[in-house]
Structure formats: structure tokens, C-alpha cells
Amino acid sequence: MVKESVYRCRLLSVAIIGAMSVFQVGCVAESEPTEADLALEALIVDQNLIGDPSEGRELPLIGDALPQLGMKLFYSKSLGGNFDTGCVSCHHPSLGGADGLTLPVGVDATDPELLGLGRENTAGVPVVPRNSPTVFNAGLWDSGMFLDSRVESLGKEPKANGSISPIRTPDTDIGVADLDAGANLPAAQAGFPVTSTDEMKTDLFEDGSTNDEIRDHLAARIGGYGEGEGELGTNTWLEEFQTAYVSAEDAETLITFENIAHAIGEFERSMVFVDTPWHQYVNGDRTVLTEDQKEGALLFFTPVNAGGAGCSGCHSGDLMSDERHHTIAFPQIGPGKGDGNNDDFGRERETANPADRYRFRTASLLNIALTGPYGHAGSYETLEQVVRHYVNPNQAVTDFFAQGAWCQLPQYEGVTDCETLYPDAQANTQLALQKVQQERQARMTPFISPMLNNTQIAQLVSFLEALTDECALDRACLADWIPEGEGPDGNQLNAVDAEGDAL
Ligand code: HEC
Numbered sequence: 001m002v003k004e005s006v007y008r009c010r011l012l013s014v015a016i017i018g019a020m021s022v023f024q025v026g027c028v029a030e031s032e033p034t035e036a037d038l039a040l041e042a043l044i045v046d047q048n049l050i051g052d053p054s055e056g057r058e059l060p061l062i063g064d065a066l067p068q069l070g071m072k073l074f075y076s077k078s079l080g081g082n083f084d085t086g087c088v089s090c091h092h093p094s095l096g097g098a099d100g101l102t103l104p105v106g107v108d109a110t111d112p113e114l115l116g117l118g119r120e121n122t123a124g125v126p127v128v129p130r131n132s133p134t135v136f137n138a139g140l141w142d143s144g145m146f147l148d149s150r151v152e153s154l155g156k157e158p159k160a161n162g163s164i165s166p167i168r169t170p171d172t173d174i175g176v177a178d179l180d181a182g183a184n185l186p187a188a189q190a191g192f193p194v195t196s197t198d199e200m201k202t203d204l205f206e207d208g209s210t211n212d213e214i215r216d217h218l219a220a221r222i223g224g225y226g227e228g229e230g231e232l233g234t235n236t237w238l239e240e241f242q243t244a245y246v247s248a249e250d251a252e253t254l255i256t257f258e259n260i261a262h263a264i265g266e267f268e269r270s271m272v273f274v275d276t277p278w279h280q281y282v283n284g285d286r287t288v289l290t291e292d293q294k295e296g297a298l299l300f301f302t303p304v305n306a307g308g309a310g311c312s313g314c315h316s317g318d319l320m321s322d323e324r325h326h327t328i329a330f331p332q333i334g335p336g337k338g339d340g341n342n343d344d345f346g347r348e349r350e351t352a353n354p355a356d357r358y359r360f361r362t363a364s365l366l367n368i369a370l371t372g373p374y375g376h377a378g379s380y381e382t383l384e385q386v387v388r389h390y391v392n393p394n395q396a397v398t399d400f401f402a403q404g405a406w407c408q409l410p411q412y413e414g415v416t417d418c419e420t421l422y423p424d425a426q427a428n429t430q431l432a433l434q435k436v437q438q439e440r441q442a443r444m445t446p447f448i449s450p451m452l453n454n455t456q457i458a459q460l461v462s463f464l465e466a467l468t469d470e471c472a473l474d475r476a477c478l479a480d481w482i483p484e485g486e487g488p489d490g491n492q493l494n495a496v497d498a499e500g501d502a503l
């Protein structure tokens with residue numbers, strides 16, 4: 001049967017010119033709704049989805065002065081203690097705002113400009129314990145940043161990005177406001193990578209100093225004053241700060257770490273990538289999703305007890321995250337965060353509440369197809385593996401370890417004695433699986449395994465692939481977030497991939 005195409009139109013704007021009203025009407029081609037469309041429409045209404053989590057938020061545009069300054073700082077290796085790392089080292093727009101690796105490589109890279117697969121450090125094994133999340137849509141989080149929300153809004157006001165109530169950071173105790181945190185969550189977060197020895201600082205720079213001493217030194221370096229005077233060859237940062245902050249003040253006043261972090265945060269907040277096929281579908285264009293994607297969406301938004309996959313129980317709302325923490329027990333690999341033997345206790349590290357052990361913040365699934373490998377330790381390479389984990393976590397973990405564990409991941413190809421790297425990985429993952437079991441018995445978790453056949457698993461994966469913003473796939477479109485030239489200090493990181501091609 002050939003479906004009849006109809007057009008659905010809506011009034012976009014009305015302008016009154018003289019005595020005449022001019023109506024602008026937008027139309028989208030639409031086929032007759034299928035059964036799946038009708039069921040999805042009901043779920044969309046039910047779950048209050050509008051498709052666009054950026055709506056109703058005050059976010060800067062990349063063309064604005066502060067994000068422009070923030071971009072130059074984000075790409076500058078001068079914020080790396082030993083001039084070899086910038087924020088972009090682990091968060092490049094061409095890599096979905098992340099780094100394409102299981103575990104990041106920050107300082108001591110054999111080639112600091114090389115990002116993505118092939119980036120290695122001189123030690124030959126990554127030392128940063130968690131997977132790099134994307135910085136895309138950083139302006140859309142209201143509760144916390146980092147996978148354990150250790151930068152956390154105390155009030156969690158909707159659509160505020162942490163800008164209303166005080167923010168707690170690792171510089172203060174849980175629940176205690178950090179009065180120096182800055183204007184919003186991304187600004188507060190930006191104060192921490194620079195203090196991490198493995199991410200940006202190196203142990204050559206400010207060894208044993210407090211976080212504030214490290215930040216002040218970096219600000220003095222960028223500003224070319226005090227203890228940082230002369231650390232940069234060329235230095236035109238003052239002009240950049242004066243333009244962005246519309247100020248004639250001197251470097252010492254204007255180039256503070258607070259102003260550095262704020263500008264970086266504004267750059268991140270300008271990275272709004274939410275225009276996905278799913279968004280367009282929610283807006284009424286029934287033609288953008290394939291039938292498989294619609295079936296996948298139905299599974300995603302339907303609870304397990306109603307025959308669905310129950311994903312939106314946690315990946316809820318238009319951001320597709322409840323911004324809460326749950327035990328999922330994805331394989332724990334890597335050096336760990338210093339808990340147990342190479343383990344990572346997740347949210348418990350912040351709250352000191354054993355109930356929070358192995359809980360991590362629900363990931364946003366926007367642009368998820370671009371940000372593999374997956375999970376807090378980057379242990380699953382494909383979305384199919386992730387979905388299979390939900391269906392049967394014990395089996396998925398068993399398979400993961402039976403099939404070569406981390407050594408099957410591309411980043412570990414060619415690593416000598418790969419198998420001996422993380423002897424406690426499987427035992428640690430088992431502990432997390434036991435916690436899932438306990439929580440299930442106590443009915444304390446929304447993590448219920450759905451029964452899905454192979455077709456349904458494939459449908460869910462193809463729905464997840466409909467969550468990608470087209471701009472994020474298009475180098476020309478991303479160019480607005482990738483600076484040209486060498487930067488105000490000649491230390492701009494102009495990234496290349498393993499083939500040497502510009503990212
Ligand atoms: C060596 C790699 C590396 C570098 C360099 C790095 N990051 Fe990250 N970033 C990470 C990792 C890993 C996490 C998650 C860490 C965690 O949750 O414990 C993260 C988390 C974040 C987050 C939180 C995202 C979320 O979903 O909550 C933001 C924002 C961010 N980084 C921005 C920055 C900025 C700004 C800089 C520079 C000042 C920077 N990063 C430098 C690896 C890196």
C-alpha cells in the first residue's frame with residue numbers, strides 16, 4: 001500500500017507590517033501515522049518530551065565574545081603544567097566532544113597533537129582511570145558534572161545549569177558550598193582538570209601545591225605577571241581578555257583563574273548539539289526515523305513490565321538522563337580511582353554512603369553514537385554490547401572477560417603483557433554485579449533487565465543512532481568550535497588523527 005503524503009503546517013511567526021499581517025507558515029511532509037507512530041505519540045505526551053532539552057535555557061552562542069575567548073583557552077597547551085595538554089586533548093569536537101579512547105591519555109603523550117585512537121603516552125598504558133565524557137551539551141546539566149557528580153549544584157534548579165544556588169566541588173566537603181566555584185557547573189568543573197597530575201598538570205609543575213596555588217600560577221602564566229611572567233614566548237592574551245570581558249583593566253586584575261574558567265565554561269555552554277532526527281520526529285516529522293528506529297524508540301520509552309526495554313526510566317526527559325546515580329556494573333577496567341584494588345566506587349567516593357557504591361551518573365544519550373567506547377571505564381566498544389549488558393549483565397560481563405577483556409579493545413592492541421595489566425578487573429566487576437543483585441532483591445533499583453530478542457536489540461541500537469546532531473558529523477559545521485592559527489601564545493593544540501590528518 002502506498003501511503004498518502006500529507007503536510008502538517010504550523011504558524012511560525014506573525015509580523016504586522018503597516019496594516020497588513022504577514023504570516024510565516026512552516027510545513028513538514030508527513031505520511032499517515034503508523035501504529036508505531038501513534039504509540040510513540042502517546043509516550044511522547046506521557047513523558048512530557050519536546051525533543052529539545054536546550055529550550056528555555058540561557059545559553060551563549062559560539063560567535064559571542066566570551067565563548068570565543070574560552071575556545072582559545074580550551075585549545076591552549078599553556079594550561080597544561082608542562083605545556084603538553086589542553087582541555088581539547090580529551091574533548092575534541094571532531095571526536096564527539098570526547099577522545100575516542102577507552103581511557104584517556106593526557107600528559108606525556110608521545111605526540112601531544114595526536115588525538116583519538118593512536119594517542120599514547122610514554123608509559124605505553126593509559127593512567128587516567130575514567131572514560132572521557134563529551135563536553136557537548138555541558139550547558140544542559142542541572143544537577144552535577146563528572147561521572148560521580150563531584151561538582152554538584154546544591155539546589156539543582158531546572159534549566160539553570162547550576163547558576164542559581166551554590167555549587168559544591170571537590171575543594172569542599174559534600175553538601176558544602178564552594179564559594180569560589182563560579183557562575184555555573186561548567187565554570188566550576190573547569191577548575192579541576194588543570195590540577196590533575198595525569199590529565200594536565202604533570203608532576204613537574206607545582207608539585208605538592210594546593211589546587212588554588214596551581215590555578216593561580218596558571219593564571220599568572222597566561223597573564224604574564226608575577227610568578228608566571230615570561231613563561232610564554234608570545235603573549236597577546238590581555239587583548240583577548242579585554243575584548244571578551246569588555247574591560248580595560250590590567251592582566252593581574254583581568255586574567256584570574258576565575259575568569260579563565262568562566263570563559264571556558266561559556267565555550268562549552270555554546271556547544272549545543274541537540275538537533276537530532278529524534279528531535280525532528282518529536283516535532284512532527286514522521287519521515288525522519290526508519291521503522292526500526294521507531295520500534296527501538298518504543299522499546300526505549302516503554303517500561304519493562306509493559307514489554308519495553310525500560311531505558312527512559314533512567315534516561316529520562318529530553319536530555320535522556322535523570323541526572324541521578326545508579327549501579328549498572330559495566331566492566332571495571334583500568335587503574336581505578338584508588339578504591340579497593342584498582343576499583344572505582346563511583347558516587348560513594350563523594351557521599352561516603354555505601355549505598356552509593358558503584359553508582360555512576362546516568363549518561364545523556366545525545367550524540368551517543370559518536371562517543372564510544374562506553375561506560376565509565378570505556379570497556380564496551382559498541383552500543384550493541386551496551387544493550388546486551390542491560391538484557392543480561394552477568395552474561396555480558398562473562399562474555400567480556402571470556403573474549404579477551406580490555407585486550408580486545410583497539411586502544412590496547414599491541415600493549416605488551418596486556419593480559420596482566422588489571423588482575424582485579426573481573427573480581428571488581430563481580431562486586432558491582434552483586435550490588436545490582438542486592439538492589440534488585442531490595443527493590444531499590446530501576447534497573448530491571450528486559451527480555452529482548454536480537455531484532456529488538458538491533459532496533460534499540462538504531463534508535464540510539466538517531467540521537468546524533470547532524471552538525472556533529474560535519475567538519476564544516478564544527479569549524480565554528482575549532483580555532484585556526486596558533487592561538488594568542490603560539491601554543492594552540494591543532495589536533496591530527498593517527499594518519500596525520502587535521503581533525
Ligand atoms: C586527560 C584527559 C582530559 C583532559 C585533558 C580534560 N578532561 Fe575533561 N574529563 C576527562 C575525564 C576522564 C572526565 C570524567 C572524569 C570523572 O568523572 O571522574 C572529564 C569530565 C569533564 C567534564 C564533565 C562532563 C560531564 O558529563 O559531567 C567536563 C565539562 C570537562 N571534562 C571539561 C574539561 C575542561 C574544561 C578541561 C580543561 C580545563 C578538561 N576537561 C580537560 C578527561 C579530560
Ligand code: HEC
Nearest residue numbers: 309311314326330360361362363374375376386390446447
Ligand atoms: C537504572 C537506570 C538505567 C537504566 C534502566 C538504563 N540505563 Fe543506561 N546508563 C545508566 C547509567 C547510570 C549509566 C552510566 C554507567 C557507567 O558509566 O558505568 C548508563 C550508561 C548508558 C550508556 C553508555 C553511555 C556512555 O556515554 O558511555 C548507554 C549507551 C546506555 N546507558 C543506554 C541504555 C539503554 C539502551 C537502556 C535500556 C535498555 C538503558 N541505558 C537503561 C542508567 C540506566
